[in-house]
Amino acid sequence: MATIQVERKKMNLLERIYLPEIIRGFRITTFHFFRNLLFHLFRAFGFKNFKGAVTFQYPEEQRPLSDRLRTRHRLMQREDGSPRCVACMMCETVCPAKCIYIEAAEHPDPNIEKIPASFDIDLGKCVYCGFCVEACPEDAIRMDTKILDIASLTRGGLYYTMEELLHPEQHGAKIEEARNKVLPPK
Amino acid sequence: MSVVFIQSTLQLVAVFAFFMGVLSLAGLLTWVERKQSAVMQDRIGANRAEIFGFRFFGLFHIIADAIKMLTKESFIPAKADKFLYQLAPIISVFFALITFAAIPFGNDLKFGEYVVPLQGLDFNVGLLFIFAMLSIAVYGVILAGFSSQSNFSFLGGLRATSQLLAYEMAMGISIIGLVMCYGSLNLNELVHSQGDYLWGWLPKWGFFLQPLGFIIFLIAGIAESKRVPFDIPEGESEIVGYFVEYSGMRFGLFFLTDFLETILISCLAAVLFFGGWQVPGLFEDGFHFWNGVVWNLPSFVVTIIGVFAFIFKIAFFCWFLMTIRWTLPRFRYDQLMHLGWKILFPLSIANILITGTVILLLS
Numbered sequence: 001m002a003t004i005q006v007e008r009k010k011m012n013l014l015e016r017i018y019l020p021e022i023i024r025g026f027r028i029t030t031f032h033f034f035r036n037l038l039f040h041l042f043r044a045f046g047f048k049n050f051k052g053a054v055t056f057q058y059p060e061e062q063r064p065l066s067d068r069l070r071t072r073h074r075l076m077q078r079e080d081g082s083p084r085c086v087a088c089m090m091c092e093t094v095c096p097a098k099c100i101y102i103e104a105a106e107h108p109d110p111n112i113e114k115i116p117a118s119f120d121i122d123l124g125k126c127v128y129c130g131f132c133v134e135a136c137p138e139d140a141i142r143m144d145t146k147i148l149d150i151a152s153l154t155r156g157g158l159y160y161t162m163e164e165l166l167h168p169e170q171h172g173a174k175i176e177e178a179r180n181k182v183l184p185p186k
Numbered sequence: 187m188s189v190v191f192i193q194s195t196l197q198l199v200a201v202f203a204f205f206m207g208v209l210s211l212a213g214l215l216t217w218v219e220r221k222q223s224a225v226m227q228d229r230i231g232a233n234r235a236e237i238f239g240f241r242f243f244g245l246f247h248i249i250a251d252a253i254k255m256l257t258k259e260s261f262i263p264a265k266a267d268k269f270l271y272q273l274a275p276i277i278s279v280f281f282a283l284i285t286f287a288a289i290p291f292g293n294d295l296k297f298g299e300y301v302v303p304l305q306g307l308d309f310n311v312g313l314l315f316i317f318a319m320l321s322i323a324v325y326g327v328i329l330a331g332f333s334s335q336s337n338f339s340f341l342g343g344l345r346a347t348s349q350l351l352a353y354e355m356a357m358g359i360s361i362i363g364l365v366m367c368y369g370s371l372n373l374n375e376l377v378h379s380q381g382d383y384l385w386g387w388l389p390k391w392g393f394f395l396q397p398l399g400f401i402i403f404l405i406a407g408i409a410e411s412k413r414v415p416f417d418i419p420e421g422e423s424e425i426v427g428y429f430v431e432y433s434g435m436r437f438g439l440f441f442l443t444d445f446l447e448t449i450l451i452s453c454l455a456a457v458l459f460f461g462g463w464q465v466p467g468l469f470e471d472g473f474h475f476w477n478g479v480v481w482n483l484p485s486f487v488v489t490i491i492g493v494f495a496f497i498f499k500i501a502f503f504c505w506f507l508m509t510i511r512w513t514l515p516r517f518r519y520d521q522l523m524h525l526g527w528k529i530l531f532p533l534s535i536a537n538i539l540i541t542g543t544v545i546l547l548l549s
Binding site (some may be wrong): 033 | 215222224226227228229230401509510512514515
């Protein structure tokens, strides 16, 4: 069996006594303690450019999200408001979690082949891999809504229909509804 | 009314205030632990508990914790030994609290004809009393581990036993050097004799006479309080520890004991090694400055200053122990035993030898 010989550094006397090393660690933590205490004090007196902590106080204070971050899906619209999706089933096929459900229908415009009659995503199954976005030939599905709070008390609350996916701006209402819903009795 | 009666009543009031202070400080330490660790790690820390929109830097979390502990179900495992199971947290917290009776938290308060000693129990074996009570407190831990009938808590109890045994030895022996220097086991006398000066300027504090003894005492003391560098009995990451089966306020009592022991170690460190309520330059009649100027103060005021100095020393040591707790990682079990038996124990005996030799040479 192949083994890897790891060269371990021999500790010198000071390191083996251990107390000097403790004092070194102590110096770092104490420095942070007093520096942050001072910065908190400055902030309390109105100097806002001193930050004593890197914390984001989440519900009130949202973290800035990267543009590349994959967040809740949305469906793109044409200029007339109908979905840009042509129901080619690429995303449904590539989806590793099998969480996309599409039913195709005939589009009234002869230039466009198909239109989804329904386009549902079960976020309870979705793994946020973003393959659907990459697979889409029409740029009809994107994951750039920057919506993170999808939590729900019911499974149904995680099931997004085409209407909800087309209008991500109404997400807040859905979450509110899900929060107010009482769990069904067992 | 007789003088003695009034004196005893006043002493009772003072000691009661001290006990209440200790208990409040133990509660406050839960907040200090959260906030100090947060500040040390560039975080903000718990600040969500609020009353009418006021948050007060998260101070209400103490109340929230207490309400949570008291209203939670206090569950007793079906197979547990019910009597011992319920007795264990009480033993733990009782013997941690009773040690404070022997701590002198101020000089005798003198006004008019009254002399009020600021100490619960002033007796000759105060030091032995504290160590005896500390040893009995271990029973609470062992009983908790044993009576829960859970393998994890049993493991925690075993670990606690061997750890506390190892460190109690080093702790007890590290104090002997100090006792040799001052020639007394009476805590009040120990503090009084620390008011002297070496070469006229260095306070004759235990720390300056026994630096090695202080380091051994502090390490053993941290081990005694079962907090992080030595939290093997609790071992939150693997066995949760001897109180794994406890819930509600019974668990809260074990938690409280940890903080009480932290305060106790701070008190002992202050009393034994940092002059208790002594302030350098402060004598019975007021401040003596280095150039011979004397600022006379009434003895009443001097005593009060001493009490505040003692509170300051306790606060400093509590902060110090917290900083250590949030700086160091936990020891491995064999390292713990190695440190206790092979390093601290021989060192503390060597300390006695050196102290004895020096005392013999100087006399």
